[in-house]
Amino acid sequence: MNIVVCVKQTPDTAATVTVENGKVTWGDAPLVLNPWDEFAVEQSLRVKEAHGGKVTVISLGPEGAREALKQALAMGCDEAILLQDPSYAAADTLVASAALAAALRKLDPLDLALFGRTSVDSDTGVTAAQVARRLGWPSLTLVAAVVAVDPQGRTIEVERMLEEGRQQVRAQLPAVVSVVKEIGEPRYPSFMGIRKASKAEIPTWSAADMGLQAPSPAVSWPALIAPPRADTHCEMISADSPGEAAARLVQRLMEEKVL
Amino acid sequence: MDFLLSDEQQMAVRMVRDFGQKEVVPIIREWDRRQEMAPQVLPRMAELGILGICVPERYGGQGFDYLTLGLVCEELEAVDSTLRVVMSVHMGLNSLALLQWGTEAQREAFLIPQARGEKIAGFGLTEPGVGSDVAAMASTARRHGEDYVLNGEKMWISLATKAHHLLWFARTDLGSAGDPHDGISAFLLETDRPGVTRGDIHGKLGVRAGSTGWVHCQDVRLPAANRLGEEGEGFRIAMSCLDNGRYTVAAGATGLIRASLEASLRYANERRAFGRSISGFQLIQQKLAVMVQSYEAARLLYLRAGWMKNAGMRNTRETSLAKWYATDASFAAASEAIQIHGAYGYSDEYDVERYLRNSRGAMIYEGTSEIHQLMQAGYALGTRKDAELRCELPAYDPAYWRTPGSAPAGRRMT
Numbered sequence: 165m166n167i168v169v170c171v172k173q174t175p176d177t178a179a180t181v182t183v184e185n186g187k188v189t190w191g192d193a194p195l196v197l198n199p200w201d202e203f204a205v206e207q208s209l210r211v212k213e214a215h216g217g218k219v220t221v222i223s224l225g226p227e228g229a230r231e232a233l234k235q236a237l238a239m240g241c242d243e244a245i246l247l248q249d250p251s252y253a254a255a256d257t258l259v260a261s262a263a264l265a266a267a268l269r270k271l272d273p274l275d276l277a278l279f280g281r282t283s284v285d286s287d288t289g290v291t292a293a294q295v296a297r298r299l300g301w302p303s304l305t306l307v308a309a310v311v312a313v314d315p316q317g318r319t320i321e322v323e324r325m326l327e328e329g330r331q332q333v334r335a336q337l338p339a340v341v342s343v344v345k346e347i348g349e350p351r352y353p354s355f356m357g358i359r360k361a362s363k364a365e366i367p368t369w370s371a372a373d374m375g376l377q378a379p380s381p382a383v384s385w386p387a388l389i390a391p392p393r394a395d396t397h398c399e400m401i402s403a404d405s406p407g408e409a410a411a412r413l414v415q416r417l418m419e420e421k422v423l
Numbered sequence: 424m425d426f427l428l429s430d431e432q433q434m435a436v437r438m439v440r441d442f443g444q445k446e447v448v449p450i451i452r453e454w455d456r457r458q459e460m461a462p463q464v465l466p467r468m469a470e471l472g473i474l475g476i477c478v479p480e481r482y483g484g485q486g487f488d489y490l491t492l493g494l495v496c497e498e499l500e501a502v503d504s505t506l507r508v509v510m511s512v513h514m515g516l517n518s519l520a521l522l523q524w525g526t527e528a529q530r531e532a533f534l535i536p537q538a539r540g541e542k543i544a545g546f547g548l549t550e551p552g553v554g555s556d557v558a559a560m561a562s563t564a565r566r567h568g569e570d571y572v573l574n575g576e577k578m579w580i581s582l583a584t585k586a587h588h589l590l591w592f593a594r595t596d597l598g599s600a601g602d603p604h605d606g607i608s609a610f611l612l613e614t615d616r617p618g619v620t621r622g623d624i625h626g627k628l629g630v631r632a633g634s635t636g637w638v639h640c641q642d643v644r645l646p647a648a649n650r651l652g653e654e655g656e657g658f659r660i661a662m663s664c665l666d667n668g669r670y671t672v673a674a675g676a677t678g679l680i681r682a683s684l685e686a687s688l689r690y691a692n693e694r695r696a697f698g699r700s701i702s703g704f705q706l707i708q709q710k711l712a713v714m715v716q717s718y719e720a721a722r723l724l725y726l727r728a729g730w731m732k733n734a735g736m737r738n739t740r741e742t743s744l745a746k747w748y749a750t751d752a753s754f755a756a757a758s759e760a761i762q763i764h765g766a767y768g769y770s771d772e773y774d775v776e777r778y779l780r781n782s783r784g785a786m787i788y789e790g791t792s793e794i795h796q797l798m799q800a801g802y803a804l805g806t807r808k809d810a811e812l813r814c815e816l817p818a819y820d821p822a823y824w825r826t827p828g829s830a831p832a833g834r835r836m837t
């Protein structure tokens with residue numbers, strides 16, 4: 165099996181993200197491998213363990229995204245590639261999916277491309293489907309379990325997690341799969357993996373390296389506004405009887421237009 | 424001078440931190456209350472390779488350096504002291520002694536399974552009646568042909584009921600009137616030998632989620648091949664083990680200071696009094712500032728000791744200083760963390776009371792704070808000199824540590 169897992173580097177979910185001078189900032193909180201993508205890495209390694217082959221991890225991002233790639237290598241991925249180009253500077257998912265699809269074409273023949281269901285920073289959740297559309301591969305999203313992979317018969321069977329329940333889906337390989345956390349707890353990097361990852365040479369592919377004319381972004385961010393700070397204060401209601409307290413509470417709630 | 428950690432050291436730290444946060448933090452309070460070690464802790468530490476972190480790959484380890492051992496201990500004790508205690512005895516006091524003093528056959532028989540985490544190792548020096556006064560130990564080892572026969576009892580032994588192997592110290596100078604320091608020998612004791620009995624001690628102030636106990640030897644026969652080092656070399660071996668054990672204690676206590684600081688910062692920002700967050704009060708800020716100072720100083724002291732180990736430099740003085748400073752400071756930090764938490768800090772609803780209980784033991788074991796003060800004064804006055812050792816802890820050599828396979832001929836670390 166020739167597997168690719170697409171990952172993104174994002175701020176830690178524990179970071180306090182805010183807007184300063186029209187720019188998003190997370191202070192000095194660390195950047196991490198997008199938590200959803202950890203599940204995709206885990207699933208890629210499980211498929212490799214079951215069927216053999218190779219896992220290549222790719223990321224579109226700044227120089228710092230090498231850290232996210234190293235994390236995936238330390239978990240057990242075999243190779244990593246960083247996609248970088250000046251034309252990705254204001255990339256929306258249209259640009260990102262074009263670049264990722266071009267990288268996947270360059271890596272072809274492939275069997276499987278895995279994604280996390282979304283990234284915790286921009287939270288669009290559409291990149292996997294867009295890449296599938298560009299490649300003309302089946303798009304299996306919200307996958308909670310990979311039931312069976314048949315490399316010879318070129319099929320994959322998965323369970324998709326929908327609000328109404330689970331849906332079993334079979335598709336031809338190669339396919340794009342985006343996973344949810346029910347897929348199973350991601351493993352920690354191993355010490356041997358860490359040693360390998362810290363020495364790894366991670367090549368950079370530009371748009372030209374992949375023969376790509378990056379499209380212009382369709383979406384831009386003209387303004388960023390941090391949600392207004394909620395100023396909360398606590399008001400104790402005291403009364404002689406519970407009935408009286410309840411009446412006062414109702415009155416206060418109506419004054420505040422809560423009821 | 425380089426204060427930067429390498430990529431792989433940082434990644435190792437993150438991995439161990441994730442393990443602690445995900446797998447131990449949610450369960451530790453319950454096991455601390457039960458006064459038992461969570462059964463999954465040792466198997467998971469083994470599986471993840473933590474138990475062999477700084478052992479050369481050829482001896483079943485992960486091939487990292489001594490600094491990483493310290494960093495890992497800091498992360499472990501930031502979660503719970505019992506995790507770091509495992510590293511102190513299994514790695515610091517036992518496995519590194521095999522690396523330093525063991526013959527090739529002993530490393531193969533003992534170090535390899537220990538580094539792989541297949542066997543757990545401990546250290547049997549302290550006795551019911553002997554702590555700081557090591558040379559007065561009562562345990563004996565009588566030579567009978569090709570065997571020794573061990574008798575005696577060891578007390579306050581970490582992992583007493585978990586360890587498969589113990590580094591056991593006993594008198595071999597029976598009937599001699601020589602210097603008692605020269606009458607002790609070290610032995611590699613498998614705890615499944617007939618005549619070995621052991622048990623855990625309950626009712627300890629701290630490290631309640633760990634195993635601390637006693638081990639008794641009644642006419643235990645041990646082949647002479649299980650003697651570590653030469654006959655009469657046991658005292659020097661024990662002291663060299665403490666250079667490594669104390670290093671892990673220093674690094675761990677540093678992690679405990681950090682845990683107290685982080686808990687205090689969180690609580691000080693949450694808790695309000697007199698109409699404002701208590702973090703705005705200068706007396707609270709002063710406590711936080713002292714914790715920051717202690718943390719940074721303790722960390723620099725243990726990292727220097729680790730750096731010296733990497734370089735193959737004798738570090739008895741530096742390790743002792745790091746251990747003394749960090750353990751005293753961790754007790755003070757935990758106590759102030761409780762003060763910041765007020766009455767909540769006094770209950771086990773918050774972690775800081777456990778930090779205080781756990782910090783206290785480290786001011787007693789592996790050299791009491793008083794012993795370390797005597798040592799430091801001795802070095803300063805010029806009355807104390809490190810004795811020459813026949814075998815030094817080998818310097819960290821990445822090429823050697825990271826080459827798989829058996830030790831090449833002509834390269835003896837002893």
